[in-house]
Amino acid sequence: MVVEANSRVEVMEGNQQQVEANILLLGAHDVGKSALTVRFLTRRFIGEYGDIESVYSRVDKIDGQEICFNIWDSQSTQAGSLSDKRLQWADGVILVYSICDRGSFDSVRQQLQQIRRSRKSVPVVIVGNKRDLQHHRGVSSEEGRLLALLERCGFFEVSAAETYHGVLLVFYQLVDLVRETRALRKSSAGVRGIIRSVSAVFGKKRAE
Numbered sequence: 001m002v003v004e005a006n007s008r009v010e011v012m013e014g015n016q017q018q019v020e021a022n023i024l025l026l027g028a029h030d031v032g033k034s035a036l037t038v039r040f041l042t043r044r045f046i047g048e049y050g051d052i053e054s055v056y057s058r059v060d061k062i063d064g065q066e067i068c069f070n071i072w073d074s075q076s077t078q079a080g081s082l083s084d085k086r087l088q089w090a091d092g093v094i095l096v097y098s099i100c101d102r103g104s105f106d107s108v109r110q111q112l113q114q115i116r117r118s119r120k121s122v123p124v125v126i127v128g129n130k131r132d133l134q135h136h137r138g139v140s141s142e143e144g145r146l147l148a149l150l151e152r153c154g155f156f157e158v159s160a161a162e163t164y165h166g167v168l169l170v171f172y173q174l175v176d177l178v179r180e181t182r183a184l185r186k187s188s189a190g191v192r193g194i195i196r197s198v199s200a201v202f203g204k205k206r207a208e
């Protein structure tokens, strides 16, 4: 059976429900967006990645629920040229910088501001990648954590080159945030509905 929910198609077989989560990866050039995507999809680090911008999918079962991750590994953009189309598509955003590249951290700050202007409540996880290159570190963990705290984002430092599990946690935390946001939206829509009904009844009484 196929049902429409919040303009999203959810596929149901018996009691099983598959939830879709559109995840957009953003960040400056060379920070490891493709490396993180490929790690998550294949568990591998292949070292060099082409320039093909594409959406990839992977289905996982989390807490008994099937989640279809649709991942848009976008080409790096200047802050300011972040297309609205990509942001409107996303249910959640992974903002990537390299811990060795301060400029890429500044780009994350700028992109975050831009995201907040057009999608105020979209969940975001900030990722400091290339954690294996400690000797070249240019951004401290505290700076990354503080930015995430101030902007209410998730935060991880990972190495796409070295570990799979750290990368897995990034995607899983984001999907948790996406599910929480949807649940909140649903319950606040419910409350709005109740308020409308109550005002309709009282409005009527006043008119009588």
Ligand SMILES: Nc1nc2c(ncn2[C@@H]2O[C@H](COP(=O)(O)OP(=O)(O)OP(=O)(O)O)[C@@H](O)[C@H]2O)c(=O)[nH]1
Binding pocket: 027, 028, 029, 030, 031, 032, 033, 034, 035, 036, 046, 047, 048, 049, 051, 074, 075, 076, 129, 130, 131, 132, 133, 158, 159, 160, 161, 162
């Ligand atoms: N040492 C190290 N190198 C990494 C890591 N992640 C990615 N790289 C390397 O960084 C370079 C850029 O990685 P990509 O995944 O292509 O970066 P990108 O952000 O997708 O780059 P663009 O698509 O050009 O914006 C490649 O040479 C990767 O091998 C990491 O965790 N550690």
